[in-house]
Amino acid sequence: MSVRTALPGSQGRQLSVWDVLYKVMFYTVLASFLLMILVPILFTISASFRTLSEIFAAELYLIPKEPTIEPWVEGFEDLRPFLVNSLMIATGTVTISLLVAVPGAYVFARTTFPGRKPLFYLIILSLLFPHVLLVIPISDLWYDLGLYNTLPGVWLGHQTFVIPFSIWIMRDFFQKMPTNLEEAAQMYGCTKWSAFVRVVLPVAKPAIIAVLFLGFLNGWNDFLFANMITDNRGPRPAVVALYNVINGGSGETTDWQLLMSESLIIGLPPVVVYLFARRYISEAFAVNAS
């Protein structure tokens, strides 16, 4: 039996008018989606290879007439320290969140203990929390605790979102694993702990990889916390630097070709990571009524 036909509507029988109409509509919608995404992106890529005079060209064209890599070279130079900060912020964020969220998700998914439900709700409610509300109390508190302008301060700030998000995704995955996995492991002489480390974790690898990437991306992409708990003397990430170019209030004319290259330098790494991890990430998001 055919599981899924490669082309929509081709069932090996004669095509009716409806099938043709369906096909036309299908590819029109698909093409509109691709255009909606690619046209804007391609124009920004084009701008990042232009000279300032070509940015202001009167007519519309995609391929720059005098392409230059100057904006990219300059962009990298300007952003280098901030990119390093972004990398350290993202790495630290995801390391802490994995150490904390993976064991947490596991016991909330596959064990019972007194107080499990209220404790779990404490975490899942924090996923549904408007995190902008934390901006004020945390910046105030971080100042008092000496966490302001430090890497650990930024790492901890991000945990308020990354931990509940990772637990939400991982718990689902752990629940779908075979019910007698731990029992079987314990029959072979595993303790609860070694069953978790040696049997459960290897099986959960795809989900762990998914939350690893998602946590990293969150650390790289986040503006809110990073902007509020760092200043120019601290570990400012690249997104905050980009914000300051536009809204820093220096009043100079903006070099749009440079701004576009810098945007793409910051924006492309997460796209590459996403594409690389797409398989894991898309599996992790399944919500199926059982």
Place this chain on the structure above:
Amino acid sequence: MSLLATYQTYKNRLTDRYDVLGTVFVEYRFEYLLALPSVLLISLLLWVPFFRGIWMSLFSWPLLGEPEWVGLGNFQFLFSWDPFWTSVKVTIIYGLNTVIHLVLGITAALIAYRLSGFAKKAASGTFLIAYAMPPVVTGTLWLYLLDPTFGPIQQLFVDLGVFSSPVYWSTDGTAALAVVTLVGGWTFWPFVFLIVLASREGISDTQYEMAKMYGASRLQQTLKITLPQLKSAILVAASLRIIWNLAKVSQPFQMTQGGPGYESSVLGLLLYRDAFFAGQMGRAYSVGIVLLLISLAAVLMFLREFERQSGEVEF
């Protein structure tokens, strides 16, 4: 009964209580040890600051200087402050973004599901581009694309006759809100796409085979099998998107800083402006509490679906 005896009974009761707690902890040592780091971190980093913020909202709390008790004064001020009501209106309009996200996300997921092999990989990869980038970056890209003097998308729209002349949207309240909302719509729909596609892959084909045998049309199959089966996924995606859309800050902040005036200040942005430009921490937090109350309906919707899905597991 003498004081000493009373003391003795209480002491014994307490030790009994501790013994019970102790045995429970020893018996479930493994579970508690693994659960506690996340519970502790979230409590300390999120719930303690949150309650501290509620406390702050009862004060006039300047960024630097001594807080002063004002009771519900901050809320009283808000309700008679025009920018606050502008902001509530703007937040609701921006929140309608969720509709764009759902329509685009569900359509894209059903389309990607029908593709296979390289076409599927390429299409879903392309769909994710905008969502993967930092919102501050996509906001910056659109600042260029929509610039009235040299932005290529504006030029394109004028060439195509969509606009008769370039729109100077950054100085026009309605246009600024429309731009911020539509760019938000363009950026965040792939979250819905991810959830719906993954869930669509989980529906077994047997139901469709059956439906085909009985002669159900494509439309009937979509309406009677696909959408009901995806209901949970769609509700979860919708509620998370509503909550996150209502609290969006970074992208509108990058594009308009909430201006002109307060015409594109969503509540999260009003909070941010109040806290860091006006230095009014207490008042800013009362804005946050209003925001929380507005998103509560979506929170309840999420929890209901969540409970239903994990229903077979007894807590």
